Amino acid sequence: MIVSRTLAALLLLAAGGVNIAAAQQAAAAGHTGAHPPAQAAAADAGHPPPLAKVTELMTKPLPDYPGKEALLIQVEYPPGAADPVHRHDAHGFIYVLEGSIVMGVQGGKPVTLTAGQTFYEGPDDLHTIGHNASATEPARFLVLLLKNQGAPILTTVP
Template sequence: MQIQPLSALLLLCCSAAVLAEDKVAPAPPPIVEQVMLKELPDYPGKEVLMLTVEYPPGGADPVHRHDAHGFIYVLEGSVVMGVAGGKEVKLTPGQSFHEGPEDLHTVGRNASKEKPAKFLVFLLKDIGKPPVIPVN
């Protein structure tokens, strides 16, 4: 099942990232699909959202937050991830990355301009909170 509102939000954010003075085209947006959404009765008010995210060649995310604990696990290709105040890391299949509820996700992109990259995202979040919060 594809998450249309999430994909649309990411596309809107990517489009807004165009630098007017340079007329730079936005990076291709990611393709996001929901794997599971499950409330956690043992943790009142919390739910887990699992997604797959595929970056097309040259694809990237805009700067954003999750207001959740986010764990990613790379399935295919390689991605570059980073949060404000941290180092950018290049991840390949089998490697993982974490970002906390207060982290600003400043870098999320495909490391390749020729091949797609795909990863699994596991978000532990408050019920009903949006999975992605754009940052201007």
């Protein structure tokens, strides 16, 4: 409940949108993780899954935590979109705005989330599963990352 209110407040404060090309390039390079059948079929047919659109909404240094910052991003998954296997080296709080997504970290069970549900990734987690649960409908979610200042949003893992 507190995370939901915090994300809602940050979203209201957020302004503008900067496309985060690093995540797009990693996915385009083929560093993809586990995919559901629709994405696997597309990949097997020589077509990579669609790319997620990542938009930076807000970055804020955290003076009470020297060297740390909060970064709020919005991720839009077109139908069939999937993330590459990656890590954030950050605390990641996910809040689903619309659609349905599947998230999972190494050693954990994948979970399917719908609008209003949340997910957490720790700084040591390897994000092995992240994709749109639908091959026909888009999905959109917010990610609040608490990370080292200037550190990349994500690092892909082959």
